[in-house]
Amino acid sequence: MKEILVQLEVLRYNPDTDTEAHFQRYELTCPEEWVVLDALNKVKADIDPTLNYRWSCHMAVCGSCGMMINGEPKLSCHAFLRDYEGVIRVEPLAHFPVERDLVTAPDDFMEKLKRVKPYIIPKEQKPISEGEYKQTPAQLMKFRQYSMCINCMLCYAACPEYGLTPSFIGPAALTLAHRYNIDSRDGGRKERQEVVATHEGVWECTFVGACSEVCPAHVDPASALQQMKITSSIDWIVEHLIPGGKS
Amino acid sequence: MAKSHKPVVWFPFAAGGTVIAFCIPVIVLLTFLAALGHVPAGLGYEKLHAFAGNGLGKLILFGVVALSLWSSAHRLRCTCFDFGLRADTLVATVLYLAAIIGSIASALFLLRI
Amino acid sequence: MSRRPLVREVPPTTWYFRHPRYLRYMSREITSIFIGAYCVLLVVGLQRLSAGPAAWEGFLAALRSPASVVFQFLCLVAAVYHAATWFNATQKAMPLQIGEDFVPGNVISGAHYAAWVVLSVVVLLLAGVF
Numbered sequence: 001m002k003e004i005l006v007q008l009e010v011l012r013y014n015p016d017t018d019t020e021a022h023f024q025r026y027e028l029t030c031p032e033e034w035v036v037l038d039a040l041n042k043v044k045a046d047i048d049p050t051l052n053y054r055w056s057c058h059m060a061v062c063g064s065c066g067m068m069i070n071g072e073p074k075l076s077c078h079a080f081l082r083d084y085e086g087v088i089r090v091e092p093l094a095h096f097p098v099e100r101d102l103v104t105a106p107d108d109f110m111e112k113l114k115r116v117k118p119y120i121i122p123k124e125q126k127p128i129s130e131g132e133y134k135q136t137p138a139q140l141m142k143f144r145q146y147s148m149c150i151n152c153m154l155c156y157a158a159c160p161e162y163g164l165t166p167s168f169i170g171p172a173a174l175t176l177a178h179r180y181n182i183d184s185r186d187g188g189r190k191e192r193q194e195v196v197a198t199h200e201g202v203w204e205c206t207f208v209g210a211c212s213e214v215c216p217a218h219v220d221p222a223s224a225l226q227q228m229k230i231t232s233s234i235d236w237i238v239e240h241l242i243p244g245g246k247s
Numbered sequence: 248m249a250k251s252h253k254p255v256v257w258f259p260f261a262a263g264g265t266v267i268a269f270c271i272p273v274i275v276l277l278t279f280l281a282a283l284g285h286v287p288a289g290l291g292y293e294k295l296h297a298f299a300g301n302g303l304g305k306l307i308l309f310g311v312v313a314l315s316l317w318s319s320a321h322r323l324r325c326t327c328f329d330f331g332l333r334a335d336t337l338v339a340t341v342l343y344l345a346a347i348i349g350s351i352a353s354a355l356f357l358l359r360i
Numbered sequence: 361m362s363r364r365p366l367v368r369e370v371p372p373t374t375w376y377f378r379h380p381r382y383l384r385y386m387s388r389e390i391t392s393i394f395i396g397a398y399c400v401l402l403v404v405g406l407q408r409l410s411a412g413p414a415a416w417e418g419f420l421a422a423l424r425s426p427a428s429v430v431f432q433f434l435c436l437v438a439a440v441y442h443a444a445t446w447f448n449a450t451q452k453a454m455p456l457q458i459g460e461d462f463v464p465g466n467v468i469s470g471a472h473y474a475a476w477v478v479l480s481v482v483v484l485l486l487a488g489v490f
Contacts, residue, residue: 015363071379097365105365141460160329160382163370194250203253206325207449208385223452229257230453236254267395268446268472272439273480275398277487279432282423289487290420292413299409312402319396326389331373349403356406 001031006039006081010051011091013098021098023089024048030081036088037065037076040102053102060216063152066093067102073157073214094157095166109153112169116177116195121188139184146179146224148217155211155221161204168204169195171211171221178224181231189231197232205229256321256343263318270311296360305357313350320346388445394438397431447472 006028013021026043037055044051055065058077065076068091070084081088096104122133155171162168177196181189196202205225212222238245281290288294298304320342327338376382408419422428450472451465484490 013366015365018366021366021368094368095370097367099363099365138457138460141462142457160370160375160385163375164329164372197250199251199253201251203251203257206329206389208382209449210379210381210385212452213381220452223455226449226453227455230261233254233258233261236250236252237258264442264446265450267439268443269476269479271395271398272436272443272476273483274402275432275436275439276480276484277489278401278423279429279436280489281420282429282432284424286420287484287487287489289489292409292416294488295409295416296413299406308406312399312406315395316399316403319392319399322389322392323396326386326392329376329386329389333372349400353403353406356403356410359410 001033003029004032004081006030007087008036008039008043009087009089010040010043010102011098012051012101015100025087032082034081035077036067036069036074036079036081036090039081040076040090051102052100061150063150066152066154066157067091068094068157073154075152075154075216078216093153095159095163096153096156104153106153108166109151109156109170109172112173113151113176115169116173117188117192118173118176118180120180120183120186121191122185123187133185135184142184143179143182146175146182146219146221149175149179149219149221150217152216154214154216158210158214160208160210161206165200165204167200169201171205171225172219174202174205174228175219175221175224178228181228193232193235196228197235202228202232256339259314259317260321261318263314263316264322266311266314267318271315274311299357299360305360309350309353309357312353313346316346316349317343388441391438391442394435395442398435398439443476447476 008026008028009023010026011021012018012024026047028039028042028047030039030042035058037058040051040053040055044053053065053067053076055077056062057064060075060078063075066073067076068074068089069076069079070089071091073093076090090102092098092102092104096106096108099105120133126133149172151172153172156162159168159171162170174196177192180186181192181196202225205222207222207226209222212220215221277287277290280287289298299308324335324339324342328335332338376386405419408415423432447469451468454468456463456468
């Protein structure tokens with residue numbers, strides 16, 4: 001195993017003692033196959049136990065280890081050291097308040113996820129005795145891509161509109177609404193429109209597309225939002241221009 | 248958080264963006280050729296006046312100009328916001344008004360042909 | 361529970377310099393300045409056309425000024441860039457599902473490009489360019 005010299009420039013912030021963040025440089029040797037998360041773990045184990053960061057699965061499915069690596073939102077378990085040269089700048093995920101070091105406060109995101117009613121609202125309630133809600137493979141494929149979100153918040157860090165207008169509900173939450181809207185078992189689109197079709201909903205998006213570029217699960221939130229803009233526009237026409245029309 | 252009326256401006260923006268994408272490049276190419284001194288036959292007064300003289304020609308020209316104006320106005324509004332100009336209501340009013348006036352003017356000129 | 365969270369402000373006028381993808385986005389958006397200005401030119405052109413042959417010739421003559429040549433070239437670049445980004449984006453807004461599969465996005469964009477080329481060639485033919 002070839003070892004390489006790794007230099008990390010990590011943002012440090014201690015809420016008890018600091019009013020501003022500062023950067024701390026760590027130098028260490030790591031096997032060249034490692035990811036940034038492995039390097040952080042080695043820093044914490046051997047150099048500086050006070051460094052704080054979130055991680056869990058180490059395989060890009062849990063969504064815990066999102067951070068800015070050289071200014072790009074990435075999962076630190078998915079950022080290979082061999083892809084970087086020189087000093088690697090590691091910062092907490094953009095557009096979220098920093099609790100401590102690389103740990104952000106995801107409260108805004110969690111609240112927005114709940115706001116879009118991310119659960120099946122059946123067209124008709126059926127008692128269990130009447131059996132399951134059936135779905136064909138084709139119906140599943142329609143929304144499957146949008147169900148792959150791991151809630152890592154990289155899209156929020158990438159989205160400039162979220163950075164400029166924090167009330168924006170944001171890519172992941174809106175994509176989750178779309179996932180349920182196009183699920184054949186669901187009948188709650190009209191309810192979700194009260195959240196989706198607002199100024200803070202889909203209409204804050206200007207299709208920058210950064211969200212889809214950074215998404216590690218290939219969810220393509222940008223496409224979900226554009227599709228919802230179209231359905232919301234059709235809704236508006238039906239509601240306002242067609243006599244007796246209801247969306 | 249009431250549902251937004253954004254579709255009123257967004258739908259024509261989307262239609263206009265499509266019109267711009269399909270039609271404007273070739274139109275610019277024609278005027279660019281004219282600017283270089285090679286006026287295409289179709290931009291000569293006789294042919295163009297004849298084209299704009301019939302109803303379909305008027306409709307096409309009006310559709311292209313009006314939708315392109317609106318789409319550019321909307322995109323420019325969003326761009327101003329992205330550049331840090333936060334007086335969105337003022338910017339929107341100025342730009343959409345300009346697009347509407349431009350569209351009405353085009354209609355009037357076309358009707359005179 | 362946050363003791364005293366650090367809030368990092370996003371600079372409202374310079375945020376797009378932070379990453380090349382933001383600069384690409386802003387270049388796409390800036391095409392609207394050129395295309396908008398070009399549309400104003402078209403409105404002026406319509407007025408000249410409606411005012412008679414002398415006015416129209418004057419308009420064509422004004423197009424030949426050096427400033428106009430530069431402007432026309434920039435508008436051409438902007439228009440083509442808008443078209444390319446628009447066609448690439450359209451595939452995202454209109455997924456086409458056939459059975460369990462989706463038509464690949466670049467087929468949808470490709471169809472747009474093809475239609476664009478055909479339309480442009482037809483217009484150029486009708487305008488007597490070739």
